[in-house]
Amino acid sequence: MEHHSLSLLNDIALSIIFATFFSHIARITKQPLILGYVAGGLLLGPNLGLSLVINEESIELISEIGLILLLFIIGLEIDLKELARMGKSMFVLGIVQFVFCVLFGFFFFKWILANSTGRFDLLYFAIALAISSTMIVVKLLHDKFEVSTIAGRLTIGV
Known part of the structure; x- marks a missing residue:
């Protein structure tokens, strides 16, 4: 041990x-x-x-x-008051970004894993890609000190 x-x-x-x-x-x-x-x-x-x-x-x-x-x-980095103020635009952007990333990931992995028989595994990979892509973008924004910009706040709210 x-x-x-x-x-x-x-x-x-x-x-x-x-x-x-x-x-x-x-x-x-x-x-x-x-x-x-x-x-x-x-x-x-x-x-x-x-x-x-x-x-x-x-x-x-x-x-x-x-x-x-x-x-x-x-x-x-999340400011709940700021997120509440951004409200609807943040929510809509979050849904659009997530759906786009899941669809992109699904078709990308379907192309990469052409011999895969299951669809659940592709969906799992696609959702993981959608979630991790947001985290990577947040890290990049943090490194470039762009978290407080409008784009940065919308991204973090996603």
């Missing part, structure tokens, strides 16, 4: 180091920080990189921690 805990702490520490380093590289090259995070994860992980983190449980936990932190940042 103690060895697993040390291994997990080591994996988390490596993830933080790689994320910090590659986000710094992204900032220097004027790229979105999220590209730095993805590059760090690719190089750290077992599939394309150095295979420094290979334990599936560690990878799953680290990804959950990252998602929690991203959602926390989104929560910090």
